[in-house]
Amino acid sequence: MFRHMEREAVKLKIRSDYSEYTGPRYCIQGASSGEEFYHTLLNASFVEAYQKGQHLIVDLDDTAGYLSSFLDEAFGNLIFDFSVEIVKPRLKIISIQEPDWETMIFNEVYSDWEKRRLNNVTPKKTADHPEWFKLIDNQLISKIWI
Amino acid sequence: MRRLEHSRNIYIRNLALLRKIRRLKDKKKYQNILNNRPNPNKKTRVTKNPFSNKVENIYIDGGMDFTLLDKPESVIVVVNALNTHKKGSLFLRNISIDLSKIETIDIGAINFLLAKINEFSKMNRVRISGNMPANEVCRTLFLDSGFLDYMTTLSGKKFTKNSENLILSVGADKTLNEIIGKTIEKSMKFLTGKEQKYPPVYSIIQEICSNSVEWAKPQSSKSKNWLLGIYLQTIDNQQYVNFALTDIGYGILHTLNRKFGTKLAEGIGNVSEPEILMRAFDRRYGSKSDEPNRNKGMPLVKDRLVRGYICNLKVITNNVLLDFCDSSKNKVIDMNLPGTFYSWSINQKCLDTWNAKQLN
Numbered sequence: 001m002f003r004h005m006e007r008e009a010v011k012l013k014i015r016s017d018y019s020e021y022t023g024p025r026y027c028i029q030g031a032s033s034g035e036e037f038y039h040t041l042l043n044a045s046f047v048e049a050y051q052k053g054q055h056l057i058v059d060l061d062d063t064a065g066y067l068s069s070f071l072d073e074a075f076g077n078l079i080f081d082f083s084v085e086i087v088k089p090r091l092k093i094i095s096i097q098e099p100d101w102e103t104m105i106f107n108e109v110y111s112d113w114e115k116r117r118l119n120n121v122t123p124k125k126t127a128d129h130p131e132w133f134k135l136i137d138n139q140l141i142s143k144i145w146i
Numbered sequence: 147m148r149r150l151e152h153s154r155n156i157y158i159r160n161l162a163l164l165r166k167i168r169r170l171k172d173k174k175k176y177q178n179i180l181n182n183r184p185n186p187n188k189k190t191r192v193t194k195n196p197f198s199n200k201v202e203n204i205y206i207d208g209g210m211d212f213t214l215l216d217k218p219e220s221v222i223v224v225v226n227a228l229n230t231h232k233k234g235s236l237f238l239r240n241i242s243i244d245l246s247k248i249e250t251i252d253i254g255a256i257n258f259l260l261a262k263i264n265e266f267s268k269m270n271r272v273r274i275s276g277n278m279p280a281n282e283v284c285r286t287l288f289l290d291s292g293f294l295d296y297m298t299t300l301s302g303k304k305f306t307k308n309s310e311n312l313i314l315s316v317g318a319d320k321t322l323n324e325i326i327g328k329t330i331e332k333s334m335k336f337l338t339g340k341e342q343k344y345p346p347v348y349s350i351i352q353e354i355c356s357n358s359v360e361w362a363k364p365q366s367s368k369s370k371n372w373l374l375g376i377y378l379q380t381i382d383n384q385q386y387v388n389f390a391l392t393d394i395g396y397g398i399l400h401t402l403n404r405k406f407g408t409k410l411a412e413g414i415g416n417v418s419e420p421e422i423l424m425r426a427f428d429r430r431y432g433s434k435s436d437e438p439n440r441n442k443g444m445p446l447v448k449d450r451l452v453r454g455y456i457c458n459l460k461v462i463t464n465n466v467l468l469d470f471c472d473s474s475k476n477k478v479i480d481m482n483l484p485g486t487f488y489s490w491s492i493n494q495k496c497l498d499t500w501n502a503k504q505l506n
Contacts, residue, residue, distance in 0.1 A: 019323075020324075020327070021323035021324040021326075021327040022323065023321055023323045023352070023356075024321050024352065024355075024356035024359065025356065029320060029321060029356050029359045030320040030321035030322070030323060030356065030359070031320070031321075031323060032323055063343075063345070064323070064326075064327035064330070064331075064343050064345065064348045065327070065343070065344075065345030065346065065347075065348030065349045065352070066345070066348075066349060067349060067352045067353050067356055067443070068349070068353065068442040068443060068446050069353070069356060069440075069442065069443065072440075072442065096504065097345065097504055098345055100449075104442075108442070
């Protein structure tokens, strides 16, 4: 079952695809931030999976470790742009070394950022980013939103 | 004849007056010498520029105790002495720190002193000098701590390094992910015999640093610095990697976002300051940004202790010492520490707990 799912999924391994030493929440705070990860990789990978009707599997293992704020900002922005309803069934997280992160993302980040989305409290951007996708009325629209 | 006598009387009177003035001047001069005589019992002595009357040289006596975890006051006195003269630093030329009489010392004190010295060394033309403890045990700890990596001899040469301990300057306006990660990997070699990653410690250090980076005022970011000290130790055949993180700033209690109602309730309920600090680690207060998704960093530090991935966690901030493993050691300090100091360790037991967690 898992193998079948894996074959039909877009995969993202943070260590090899992004950084072994992940950083803080915002670009302004340091390199390899959650904000940067979302805008360079996570948004595009999720859109790819969404368009193909596949899962996005994000592998968190084998890095030096994480800040809770890195994961909060990266996956939180995903919720903000696509909603829990869309993200939850499509996103799988592999975190064998630190399963707490998976729990935190599913239990805290999802609900906190869904509230934020519904209240329209826009996320802070500390650097200029190229256009990114957002789902509006079931339509993927790409532009610089903030 | 009468006129001559009158002039003589005036002359004598003036002479007496002159003598009186001279006596008064001598008395004042003597009193000045007495008042400005160096007081051997004073922790800080200063000399001023005779023309500008501004402090030019500072002499700080480290005293006999210099331990942050046992007697935080002993370190705060020295730190505050340096802070007092920070405002007039334009005229400051020399700071001399006397550590020769020290009988007890710890890594926390060494780290905090170095962080403060780093801050002053960024100011133009301030020359900081000092000596080493005469006490053999203190001297060894001082030499092994990594403090001297930042110092030079009077002839400008670097000190030779004899230990694997180090103090890493991780402070500026950005977190240094790779340097921190690789340093942790190296220190793990002491426990496991090979370099390896240890994510819980990476998370803790990065959480603390990123928090400071985010809330530091732009004007203070230049002088801002965090020092990460790593000290390898064997106690009763048990190996420990001790971490000490010093953050010069405002301290946690001075930057907590407590609502008025909470403050009032805690005041009425007579909640102690160590308890307030503990509540901050339990995510009982909101974030300064008022965003619901924030404020997960400090609870993470405590969580890693509760899960057994680290041990001996102690935090000193403002006027509170919080010992997470032995609440009887919690205390309120009479003075304010301008910043936060975290100290924790990892040993084989922590590592086994971490490895076991991954197998489950």
